[in-house]
Amino acid sequence: MISDNVQLGEGVVIHHPDLVNLYGCKVGANAKIGAFVEIQKGASVGARCKISSHSFICEGVDIEDGVFVGHGVMFINDTYPKAVGEDGELQTEADWQLIRTRVKTRASIGSNSTILCGITIGASALVGAGAVVTKDVPDYAIVAGVPARVIGDTRTREIK
Numbered sequence: 001m002i003s004d005n006v007q008l009g010e011g012v013v014i015h016h017p018d019l020v021n022l023y024g025c026k027v028g029a030n031a032k033i034g035a036f037v038e039i040q041k042g043a044s045v046g047a048r049c050k051i052s053s054h055s056f057i058c059e060g061v062d063i064e065d066g067v068f069v070g071h072g073v074m075f076i077n078d079t080y081p082k083a084v085g086e087d088g089e090l091q092t093e094a095d096w097q098l099i100r101t102r103v104k105t106r107a108s109i110g111s112n113s114t115i116l117c118g119i120t121i122g123a124s125a126l127v128g129a130g131a132v133v134t135k136d137v138p139d140y141a142i143v144a145g146v147p148a149r150v151i152g153d154t155r156t157r158e159i160k
Contacts, residue, residue: 070111
């Protein structure tokens with residue numbers, strides 16, 4: 001489903017429009033969105049990005065231009081999620097604080113990575129497949145592991 005309130009830039013390709021869930025978000029020009037992707041309200045995807053299948057981009061995530069998001073990448077926007085409050089009633093949007101995440105230009109995020117909230121992934125950085133990113137990733141850094149740690153530099157392609 002692609003909601004009427006989605007802003008799609010010119011030339012956006014959504015390979016299987018019936019197999020995505022996009023609502024209240026912005027997607028930049030010439031971006032490509034794979035099947036089974038959800039992009040929530042208040043999220044933005046820049047121009048010329050590739051968002052691979054089964055990825056979840058939640059409210060509060062801002063992805064700049066030229067970013068690659070691998071298959072099954074999960075973003076998180078709440079440090080302490082709960083279903084109910086102290087009174088046992090279901091929580092509403094008023095009961096939690098949105099924590100924003102930023103992915104800078106030309107970064108690449110490997111398949112099955114989890115990106116915790118409140119961090120920035122630097123320009124041209126590379127997040128290895130399966131990493132759990134818990135803190136900021138510097139520009140040009142290669143990070144991997146659980147939790148993710150710097151193991152190299154994308155400018156030199158050297159791994160430490």
